[in-house]
Amino acid sequence: MAIPVSNVRNFAIFGHSGSGKTALTDAIAFKLGLNDRMGLTTNGSSVSDTSDEEKVRKISIFSVPFSATHKIGGDEYRINFIDTPGAPDFFGQVRGAVCAADFAVITVDAVSGVQVGTRRAWHICKSYNLSSVAFVITGMDKENADFAAALGSIRDAFGVNCVPVTAPIGGKICNILDIGELPSELEEMKTALSEAAAETDEELMNKYFEEGELSSAEIRQGLSAGISGGSVYPIYTVLPIKGDGVTEFLDSVCRLLPAPGKREFTDVEGNALSADPAAPVVAQVWKTAVDSFMGQLNYIRVFSGTITPGMTLQNNDNGGKETIGSMILMIGKKQIAVASAGPGDIVALPKLKNTKTGDTLAAVNNGTVMKPIDYPQPVCFMAVTAKTQADEDKLSTGIKRLLDSDPTLKFEKDIATKEGVLKGLGDVHLDVAVALMRTQSNVNVNLSVPKVPYREAVTSLGDGHYKHKKQSGGRGQYGDVYMKIEPNPDNDPNWFLDEIVGGAIPGNFLPAIKKGIEETMLAGPLAGYPVQNIKAHIYDGSYHDVDSSEVAFKIAASRAFREAMKNAKPVLLEPIWTLKISIPDTFMGAISGDMPHKRGRVLGMETDEDGVQVITAEAPLAEIFKYAAELRSMTGGQGTFTMEYSRYDIVPSNVAQKIIAEAAKNRTEEEE
Ligand SMILES: Nc1nc2c(ncn2[C@@H]2O[C@H](COP(=O)(O)OP(=O)(O)OP(=O)(O)O)[C@@H](O)[C@H]2O)c(=O)[nH]1
Ligand SMILES: [Mg+2]
Structure with missing residues (x-):
């Protein structure tokens, strides 16, 4: 039954x-x-x-x-x-x-x-x-x-x-x-139980006052109400x-403790769901896993209705339909088939077509959508490189499988550094991800500290000029560009300004000039990092009726831009992240004192509502790739942190010199 x-x-x-x-x-x-x-x-x-x-x-x-x-x-x-x-x-x-x-x-x-x-x-x-x-x-x-x-x-x-x-x-x-008959030293516990129970109900409270005690049944009744209500x-x-x-x-x-229905589950619109086994089905996927034999398993919690194998449900997050083949639970390595799942039940659904963590599965024509599950943002980044070409070929499949079953993992290809970066909640998380990729997908990878996505920018106005002139038999090449560049701190999208007067350069060459600058900006002159936040004023130049071409103006613009960058006091920029570090009191000194060693600074300290100390600090990304592991060792595992991108800021010159020298060295090696 x-x-x-x-x-x-x-x-x-x-x-x-x-x-x-x-x-x-x-x-x-x-x-x-x-x-x-x-x-x-x-x-x-x-x-x-x-x-x-x-x-x-x-x-x-x-x-x-x-x-x-x-x-x-x-x-x-x-x-x-x-x-x-x-x-x-x-x-x-x-x-x-x-x-x-x-x-x-x-x-x-x-x-x-x-x-x-x-x-x-x-x-x-x-x-x-x-x-x-x-x-x-x-x-x-x-x-x-x-x-x-x-x-x-x-x-x-x-x-x-x-x-x-x-x-x-x-x-x-x-x-x-x-x-x-409780031993006298434990009488206190019974009193605590009686008082907690009495507080939940006026009638019980009166009785407790009048008679000085409550029966076990009365205490249970009061406790049960208090527990359900969260008091x-x-x-x-x-x-x-x-x-x-x-x-x-x-x-x-x-x-x-409460049965399903006492905790109020609401959908995205705030409507409460009823824990009625006869109501239309509403369930949410709270976990997706990969099983080596069964493939993907979506674990659902049923809120309303009753699910049985063979039923068709709709995925209200993507509009698709799913037929429920079987429902199982894994007990150790054993697979147990489940015949029906009602409110409060948890089962795994194998072989769904297109359903993932957070999705709502509901009876056909029931449009309920549950709130998405929000996950913590990654705090630990590592570059991923395949060990062999065979691994490289399977890498994207392996990564996809990982991400499908773990919403706290992210993978991003950094266009500037050309690295694939795996992001997660800590170094152990990423190590486990690598091991899972090996066992689930037979993909072997190495993790390494990622390259920092530096940027280049300018801090003053700078002038640049280049005349590209070539005469090599046949038709020549001629392009001549004068420009000024300056900082564009707010990243005004209107950064390319045509200020040519008197037709010194015909308008049809301006797109080529813009293109010449844009292509050069991809690898800036300082250390080869993308250039950002600049404004370019094209104010003069000259052309040749026969020899001028788009290519010639593109080359001239590129060279003029490089010269203008040099004259505009170029700087390296680095990403700065804000950290919120939660630690017990005793570590306050050590953790805040460690920040300057990371070129970071403490912005504030506060005690949260649970009595945990929270330090807000900011530091360059370059210094915090290993912070998850460092914080763990500094606090014996008691500290945690979250981090969030804040902005790009100028790299101090002593640090910048090293990065520029390193880039120059790499460039010579590549050229050789
Ligand atoms: N003596 C004793 N050892 C315990 C008891 N409970 C857990 N352990 C041991 O403590 C260690 C950790 O226990 P786990 O049950 O794995 O702890 P956990 O909370 O599940 O740990 P995580 O899931 O990794 O957070 C194991 O070696 C257990 O055998 C206990 O009541 N008595
Ligand atoms: Mg455990």
């Missing part, structure tokens, strides 16, 4: 890297019978970290969904859950999961307590209307584990309405509400590897 939507629970597990998300996932998967033994990341047997890259690096890289049923007495529940990676390099996977889950489970290690990744997880949930959050304290079996300290750090960071529901009591994990946050303790506390966690999740 189908499980009613009210008995579906759908959550994603977030948290700091290494805080036990995958261990918790393996423990749940084992408990729910998805695996016949407890998977472990340490020996590569985890049901979640199954890719070679995850096994070698011992970190999660992908968000992986699971689904199973859980019985409490005679009630059957469907538990859909997603394990997400904690490393900031793979935050794109987290973004997708945030859009697919009804509530969040955030893991906190009992030794470290709340960490930056914990705050980041909380922050993203809150900013995307994922308001029901539960915490799971892991690692209680570790040396130096401190339950009280971990609990305290959660309440300090996220408020006193974070209340333990299960806790280690007498060497075992118990549900506080199920224990009649109460339950805390669980689980020892995943021992399997302790898993059943207590799952039982309580089914009792207290």
Whole structure:
């Protein structure tokens, strides 16, 4: 019999890297019978970290969904859950999961307590209307584990309405509400639960005041309302590897956490979707993956309606139709066929024709479009070169496959430096991308620090003249051009100005003169970089009735332009980027003090709403290609940053001299 939507629970597990998300996932998967033994990341047997890259690096890289049923007495529940990676390099996977889950489970290690990744997880949930959050304290079996300290750090960071529901009591994990007689030191926890429950409802509050206590059923009722409304946050303790506390966690999740429909999902126009299995289908792709056997897999979350194989749906982002062949879930390496998917369910759809992450699939004639999923912008750039010609031939296919399954990766061909540049969220992200390209597409590439796309410009007015005159038998060549160039800081598109008087140059040669300048601008005279932000005034010249030609004027213009550039105090420009660096307090001095070493400067510092310090700084791109790795090592992985292109600015002359000398050297080598 189908499980009613009210008995579906759908959550994603977030948290700091290494805080036990995958261990918790393996423990749940084992408990729910998805695996016949407890998977472990340490020996590569985890049901979640199954890719070679995850096994070698011992970190999660992908968000992986699971689904199973859980019985409490005679009630059957469907538990859909997603394990997400904690490393900031793979935050794109987290973004997708945030859009697919009804509530969040955030893991906190009992030794470290709340960490930056914990705050980041909380922050993203809150900013995307994922308001029901539960915490799971892991690692209680570790040396130096401190339950009280971990609990305290959660309440300090996220408020006193974070209340333990299960806790280690007498060497075992118990549900506080199920224990009649609590040890006196734990009475406080029950009081916290009762108070949190009472605050959600006036009737409960009155009763609590009058009688001094609430029954377990009343507490559950109050907690459940508070959790759905995002004002109460339950805390669980689980020892995943021992399997302790898993059943207590799952039982309580089914009792207290919201079913699909409580978290309001809205379409682009702000209309709420109803979690009705009989409504027209609306689902969104929150993740696209490439499987070596099945090819592309689109993972959807169903919001409304029920999908069954054979159904035709429309893609409301591109207008295409898709027939649903099969629906599956990958449990470890096993493929499980799913017969139907309703509100709150997550399934993978193989072999869709033209659907990608973020797209809405809906019933035919239902025009609902979900909000696109927004992804963080790249902060780490590397140049990609194919190892062999065979790799070069397959490179674009390999890159396309990568980009299709990872919206946080970008690939751009830089016209000035002629390099293909792969952009992602960190050096590990790019290294993993290279490894995936090898395994998915058999393309082998090297990564190297990219060339900086410098530009050339002028800082004053400069004059240039060239007379191109050649007499070599037959018809000669004659073109004579005088021009002035000057800075064009606002990039006025009207940069080419015909100021010829008295017909010194006939108008029909002006397009050739413009072309001569434009072609020369592609490789400027200083160091061969494109010239930008100049204005050219063509004010005089002469011509010859027979020998003047477009080619002759083009050559004259090119030479005159080069001379004018030299006289107009040319400079090299470099891209400057603005960085927003989030770090714990203790690193403020080190990180801001490091900026001048990167020719950068700090523009401001502030504390964001979650108590994290944010430094705004700017620095030349040339100095920050490796910043992702440097920040990680300077902060022991606690810092993250975003960056955004700001502008081109003049390269200081001592640095410029080196770049110009290098370019001259390369030019001589090429000529030789
Ligand atoms: N002793 C002990 N070890 C744990 C516990 N939870 C996780 N570990 C170990 O800690 C390490 C990291 O655990 P994971 O479950 O991979 O952590 P994660 O949060 O999934 O890490 P990422 O996905 O990479 O962010 C592994 O070696 C686990 O075996 C725990 O409760 N007790
Ligand atoms: Mg993991």
